[in-house]
Amino acid sequence: MATIKDVAKHSGVSVATVSRVLNGKGYVHEDTRKKVERSIQQLEYSPNEVARSLYKKESRLIGLLLPDITNPFFPQLARGVEDEIQRNGYHLLSGNSDEKTEKEIAYIQTFMQHNVVGLISASNHVARDYYNGIEIPKVFLDRCEEGLYCVYSDGFEGGRMAAEEILKRGSRNITLLKGPANVKPAQERFQGALDILASSSVDFHVVNTPSFSFEYAKERAYELFSTYPDSDGIIASNDITAAAVLHEALRLGKKIPEEVQIIGYDDIPQSSLLFPALSTIRQPTYDMGVAAAKMLLQKIRKQSVVEQHVKMPVTFMERNTTRKVK
Amino acid sequence: MATIKDVAKHSGVSVATVSRVLNGKGYVHEDTRKKVERSIQQLEYSPNEVARSLYKKESRLIGLLLPDITNPFFPQLARGVEDEIQRNGYHLLSGNSDEKTEKEIAYIQTFMQHNVVGLISASNHVARDYYNGIEIPKVFLDRCEEGLYCVYSDGFEGGRMAAEEILKRGSRNITLLKGPANVKPAQERFQGALDILASSSVDFHVVNTPSFSFEYAKERAYELFSTYPDSDGIIASNDITAAAVLHEALRLGKKIPEEVQIIGYDDIPQSSLLFPALSTIRQPTYDMGVAAAKMLLQKIRKQSVVEQHVKMPVTFMERNTTRKVK
Numbered sequence: 001m002a003t004i005k006d007v008a009k010h011s012g013v014s015v016a017t018v019s020r021v022l023n024g025k026g027y028v029h030e031d032t033r034k035k036v037e038r039s040i041q042q043l044e045y046s047p048n049e050v051a052r053s054l055y056k057k058e059s060r061l062i063g064l065l066l067p068d069i070t071n072p073f074f075p076q077l078a079r080g081v082e083d084e085i086q087r088n089g090y091h092l093l094s095g096n097s098d099e100k101t102e103k104e105i106a107y108i109q110t111f112m113q114h115n116v117v118g119l120i121s122a123s124n125h126v127a128r129d130y131y132n133g134i135e136i137p138k139v140f141l142d143r144c145e146e147g148l149y150c151v152y153s154d155g156f157e158g159g160r161m162a163a164e165e166i167l168k169r170g171s172r173n174i175t176l177l178k179g180p181a182n183v184k185p186a187q188e189r190f191q192g193a194l195d196i197l198a199s200s201s202v203d204f205h206v207v208n209t210p211s212f213s214f215e216y217a218k219e220r221a222y223e224l225f226s227t228y229p230d231s232d233g234i235i236a237s238n239d240i241t242a243a244a245v246l247h248e249a250l251r252l253g254k255k256i257p258e259e260v261q262i263i264g265y266d267d268i269p270q271s272s273l274l275f276p277a278l279s280t281i282r283q284p285t286y287d288m289g290v291a292a293a294k295m296l297l298q299k300i301r302k303q304s305v306v307e308q309h310v311k312m313p314v315t316f317m318e319r320n321t322t323r324k325v326k
Numbered sequence: 327m328a329t330i331k332d333v334a335k336h337s338g339v340s341v342a343t344v345s346r347v348l349n350g351k352g353y354v355h356e357d358t359r360k361k362v363e364r365s366i367q368q369l370e371y372s373p374n375e376v377a378r379s380l381y382k383k384e385s386r387l388i389g390l391l392l393p394d395i396t397n398p399f400f401p402q403l404a405r406g407v408e409d410e411i412q413r414n415g416y417h418l419l420s421g422n423s424d425e426k427t428e429k430e431i432a433y434i435q436t437f438m439q440h441n442v443v444g445l446i447s448a449s450n451h452v453a454r455d456y457y458n459g460i461e462i463p464k465v466f467l468d469r470c471e472e473g474l475y476c477v478y479s480d481g482f483e484g485g486r487m488a489a490e491e492i493l494k495r496g497s498r499n500i501t502l503l504k505g506p507a508n509v510k511p512a513q514e515r516f517q518g519a520l521d522i523l524a525s526s527s528v529d530f531h532v533v534n535t536p537s538f539s540f541e542y543a544k545e546r547a548y549e550l551f552s553t554y555p556d557s558d559g560i561i562a563s564n565d566i567t568a569a570a571v572l573h574e575a576l577r578l579g580k581k582i583p584e585e586v587q588i589i590g591y592d593d594i595p596q597s598s599l600l601f602p603a604l605s606t607i608r609q610p611t612y613d614m615g616v617a618a619a620k621m622l623l624q625k626i627r628k629q630s631v632v633e634q635h636v637k638m639p640v641t642f643m644e645r646n647t648t649r650k651v652k
Contacts (some may be wrong), residue, residue, distance in 0.1 A: 025485040060436075061419075061440065068403040068406055069395070069404060069405060070401050070402055070595065072396075072397075072398055072401075072596070074401075074624055075396050075398075075400075075401050077550065078395060079395060079396055082421070082422060086421075091419065091436050091440070092420060092421070093387075093417065093418070093419055094409060094418060094420055095408070095412075095417065095418070096405065107417075110386075110417050114387065114417070114440075135440045137402065183333070201369065214595040214596070214598070214599065217599070218598070218599070240596075240599070243599040243600075244599055246599075246601065247599050247600070247601045247603070250601040251601065269396065269540040270398070270566075270569065270596050271544070272540070272544070273540065273544070273566070273569040273570055273572075273573050273600075274569075274573070274600065274601075275572065275576040275577065275600075275601070276597075277573070280359070304401075
């Protein structure tokens with residue numbers, strides 16, 4: 001009786017390659033696949049059922065790649081994904097890339113080694129080609145590009161909304177925080193706000209904020225008010241940054257929102273507990289996670305996916321760091 | 327040549343049981359194990375190497391059970407675990423139990439099906455017997471009991487510390503929030519604070535707070551000040567609850583810390599961004615995750631574990647919701 005080793009020897013490939021062909025998972029070049037399939041026929045190889053069932057057992061795993069779970073936006077996103085796949089009998093293998101290419105690739109390789117049947121990535125540092133080489137269903141979350149399957153919220157619109165709301169409420173010397181250059185959703189909201197401010201008649205400053213970490217946000221908020229003491233409106237790149245700006249403004253004795261208005265982005269749960277409670281642009285974070293999981297499950301089950309790009313709406317959460325419209 | 331099915335038939339057990347015996351993983355009764363081993367010898371069965379290597383591939387997975395990743399304390403804990411096991415070539419399979427027995431058991435079963443080589447649990451709703459039946463290395467994180475391997479911080483001491491610091495700073499009408507009854511670490515810190523208050527000469531109230539959710543914390547903070555308007559010191563059961571109390575106190579126009587002092591618990595990253603910045607009892611959260619991962623890896627590698635209970639120190643983070651000691 002032929003073994004998988006015999007097939008590998010006969011077709012001149014590794015056992016792992018034969019295994020990938022048998023299970024229809026992982027990348028195998030088309031020519032190699034044909035060669036292996038011919039050897040299987042010629043040797044009348046019948047794959048070991050235990051090995052197959054071991055593989056099958058694994059096929060309830062889904063890989064989830066996040067940039068950093070300690071930013072409260074991502075645990076919300078992850079809960080949406082987890083709750084939905086759990087309801088469907090799947091489970092999460094997860095990792096944090098810290099937006100670093102090396103860690104991102106290492107995690108994707110790990111996911112593949114553990115035979116995940118699908119991949120959701122909310123990280124974006126890797127060359128498009130790398131993902132193209134992965135032959136399992138994949139959905140991108142919180143970021144999108146032409147040709148990919150993705151769920152995200154409308155960053156440009158969110159940025160425009162933030163700028164429009166702060167202008168409408170009378171700020172005339174606005175500081176716009178740019179957010180990390182390598183984080184695509186941050187750059188979209190930045191561009192949206194920039195468009196509105198550039199076509200308005202108010203003065204504004206753009207301040208680079210290359211990190212979303214708590215420590216960094218604190219330092220940057222301190223610098224902001226030293227450099228632009230006359231700012232009467234601040235559009236932050238996310239709620240953590242906004243919280244740091246609010247803290248610093250209050251420390252300096254500024255009246256919020258009378259003297260300075262602040263708008264955040266994300267609406268993490270903590271934002272309504274700040275005092276004054278933070279006005280912010282709300283992403284439907286948990287629902288985005290659910291939607292990405294639903295799309296991935298459709299792809300895994302080879303059901304048709306009606307919308308390849310699901311763009312979810314953002315809303316302005318009017319709280320107390322912005323003034324009321326007269 | 328005998329197959330694994332022949333062995334299963336010969337010994338009168340399932341293929342899955344034979345598989346568990348071969349791989350030395352998962353629960354198999356000692357009598358069954360002996361029966362299977364005899365059959366293997368008699369039939370001269372030699373396990374399929376691919377099946378073995380498939381199993382071996384899986385043996386880099388570690389299961390992590392958390393109560394709820396949307397409470398910012400747990401992502402910090404999870405990052406500590408993840409970073410440490412990642413450095414050692416292992417990966418996380420994770421799940422949120424929401425402190426519900428049913429979900430907890432379902433996740434543990436899933437972990438076992440995916441052949442995790444170790445388990446870290448920061449959830450505690452399951453009968454001790456259930457965990458005893460799991461024959462892989464396991465470490466409990468953030469909670470502990472006699473006979474278990476665990477990493478936690480000193481909750482009684484943390485609770486005592488919170489009460490002592492608020493007394494030392496002059497509060498004389500203290501409200502102590504009890505925290506969820508089913509969350510053991512919350513009850514330890516509650517007991518610690520209660521001991522100190524009970525042996526002091528000040529008036530105090532105990533208020534039940536059966537949930538740590540953001541929404542609930544907001545409602546409860548509102549009720550707190552309606553019921554006990556004269557409270558001049560509040561010991562919260564965690565930082566989320568403390569943030570809600572602070573928000574409500576400021577909304578009512580109370581001067582913090584002059585009229586009301588507030589102490590939180592955990593020191594989540596957000597707490598230093600509140601205004602006034604929250605005084606709190608700090609747990610070394612990330613380091614606790616790292617320590618639990620190290621202990622588990624020692625057990626997986628069959629190295630001796632010197633300390634079965636690692637109790638880590640807590641510290642008082644003096645910020646601006648408490649007065650300075652004269």
